[in-house]
Amino acid sequence: MSERIWTAALVVIGDEILSGRTQDKNVAQLASWLNVQGIRLAEVRIVPDVEAAIVEAVNALRVRNDYLFTTGGIGPTHDDITVDAIAAALGVSVVVHPEARAVLEDHYQSRGGLTDSRLRMARVPEGASLIPNRMSGAPGIRFGNVFILAGVPHITAGMLDALTGTLEGGLPVLSRTVGAWVAESEIADLLRETERAHAGVSIGSYPFFRDGRTGANFVVRATEQVLVDTTIAALAEGLLAAGREAVEGGI
Amino acid sequence: MSERIWTAALVVIGDEILSGRTQDKNVAQLASWLNVQGIRLAEVRIVPDVEAAIVEAVNALRVRNDYLFTTGGIGPTHDDITVDAIAAALGVSVVVHPEARAVLEDHYQSRGGLTDSRLRMARVPEGASLIPNRMSGAPGIRFGNVFILAGVPHITAGMLDALTGTLEGGLPVLSRTVGAWVAESEIADLLRETERAHAGVSIGSYPFFRDGRTGANFVVRATEQVLVDTTIAALAEGLLAAGREAVEGGI
Numbered sequence: 267m268s269e270r271i272w273t274a275a276l277v278v279i280g281d282e283i284l285s286g287r288t289q290d291k292n293v294a295q296l297a298s299w300l301n302v303q304g305i306r307l308a309e310v311r312i313v314p315d316v317e318a319a320i321v322e323a324v325n326a327l328r329v330r331n332d333y334l335f336t337t338g339g340i341g342p343t344h345d346d347i348t349v350d351a352i353a354a355a356l357g358v359s360v361v362v363h364p365e366a367r368a369v370l371e372d373h374y375q376s377r378g379g380l381t382d383s384r385l386r387m388a389r390v391p392e393g394a395s396l397i398p399n400r401m402s403g404a405p406g407i408r409f410g411n412v413f414i415l416a417g418v419p420h421i422t423a424g425m426l427d428a429l430t431g432t433l434e435g436g437l438p439v440l441s442r443t444v445g446a447w448v449a450e451s452e453i454a455d456l457l458r459e460t461e462r463a464h465a466g467v468s469i470g471s472y473p474f475f476r477d478g479r480t481g482a483n484f485v486v487r488a489t490e491q492v493l494v495d496t497t498i499a500a501l502a503e504g505l506l507a508a509g510r511e512a513v514e515g516g517i
Numbered sequence: 518m519s520e521r522i523w524t525a526a527l528v529v530i531g532d533e534i535l536s537g538r539t540q541d542k543n544v545a546q547l548a549s550w551l552n553v554q555g556i557r558l559a560e561v562r563i564v565p566d567v568e569a570a571i572v573e574a575v576n577a578l579r580v581r582n583d584y585l586f587t588t589g590g591i592g593p594t595h596d597d598i599t600v601d602a603i604a605a606a607l608g609v610s611v612v613v614h615p616e617a618r619a620v621l622e623d624h625y626q627s628r629g630g631l632t633d634s635r636l637r638m639a640r641v642p643e644g645a646s647l648i649p650n651r652m653s654g655a656p657g658i659r660f661g662n663v664f665i666l667a668g669v670p671h672i673t674a675g676m677l678d679a680l681t682g683t684l685e686g687g688l689p690v691l692s693r694t695v696g697a698w699v700a701e702s703e704i705a706d707l708l709r710e711t712e713r714a715h716a717g718v719s720i721g722s723y724p725f726f727r728d729g730r731t732g733a734n735f736v737v738r739a740t741e742q743v744l745v746d747t748t749i750a751a752l753a754e755g756l757l758a759a760g761r762e763a764v765e766g767g768i
Contacts, residue, residue: 293537
């Protein structure tokens with residue numbers, strides 16, 4: 267019986283990532299969070315703050331994945347066009363969400379009041395619901411299988427916390443890592459054969475160079491713990507036969 | 518007269534990025550390098566180690582950008598399928614490149630010799646040329662406007678060094694940053710109006726929360742230094758009028 271695989275895609279909206287100014291952290295953060303929900307991050311696109319680019323990416327990815335997330339572009343300034351672009355992609359209007367407005371009124375009561383710019387952050391695609399934001403005022407937005415999150419990583423994290431356990435997924439993907447001081451080219455056959463011998467397992471090989479020495483970490487992934495453990499044992503044995511020690515947890 | 522804008526796209530090939538195991542560094546690295554070449558990073562896709570996904574991304578992006586880069590998946594192991602996938606996307610065969618073979622023979626002479634696994638790294642789409650790799654043995658690959666680079670960031674960096682100055686581009690995008698201890702929502706109008714008043718300039722607003730205080734950095738980008746400087750001056754003046762000090766270089 268084959269397990270249904272749940273997938274998500276991410277559209278990162280951000281000139282600041284594409285310009286090289288900011289190092290994205292949301293891909294890794296969302297991926298790790300999704301793993302725990304039993305959902306696989308299947309693809310990511312990073313697009314500029316341009317409506318047509320956002321619309322294209324959102325529409326391509328939301329239909330072929332169970333969930334689509336976006337990060338970035340939901341603040342109060344002129345370059346924050348995510349809500350308008352996603353409403354255009356969904357073919358709905360943009361409206362002020364009364365609950366979001368109330369949240370912002372409350373948040374800004376002691377901070378100079380709700381100006382027009384700040385009210386922009388209460389705008390949602392018509393029919394959307396809100397995702398709580400415990401870190402700052404403006405909420406995230408959910409519309410069907412589309413989740414519109416903040417771009418600032420700790421705010422994104424808070425929104426993901428709020429979503430924890432609310433999305434349907436499959437079995438979490440389990441993984442275990444061993445490392446060895448070995449060139450991956452020396453044991454490529456071992457990796458290929460070990461993966462082939464264990465159906466349902468994927469083995470990733472991640473080489474590195476450190477202190478002038480060559481090594482690699484091997485990540486074994488499967489949805490069953492016993493399968494992960496058996497594969498790790500076979501790999502460690504093969505490494506030992508090649509005169510190398512497998513270091514649990516990686517190097 | 519409008520300046521011709523040169524664009525590049527990047528396809529990151531990597532289950533390790535999508536699984537959350539590894540934090541990508543090549544997007545920021547390539548973006549910064551491209552800026553200096555006068556080329557804009559227009560879009561990025563992160564795809565799994567799956568041939569159909571690589572083919573789709575490569576074919577979508579190589580035709581609508583001046584240059585297409587890929588990172589990852591060119592090592593010696595079973596999960597390194599980039600060359601085969603890109604050859605399939607380009608509709609050409611995979612062949613062993615004689616010069617790459619010679620490079621690898623030399624590199625592995627004192628490291629146990631050129632095994633079948635290692636010879637995999639000499640395979641290229643038929644008709645491709647090589648990109649020197651000063652860091653480790655296996656070269657990068659160029660085929661027309663497609664550049665196939667390593668995934669390990671310091672090896673990627675060496676390959677980019679080798680390409681510096683060889684690609685045609687436009688004027689480099691110049692930028693200058695000022696920061697202020699201000700909520701971006703307080704000065705959203707100032708940002709919008711300052712951008713409107715300076716044609717050819719883009720202003721990015723990047724909020725942060727630090728030590729319990731709200732601030733934002735504002736990045737002004739244009740291809741002419743005088744335009745950048747004039748805009749920064751206008752922005753600093755506007756911030757001052759709002760009772761805030763602009764900190765050169767950002768906070």
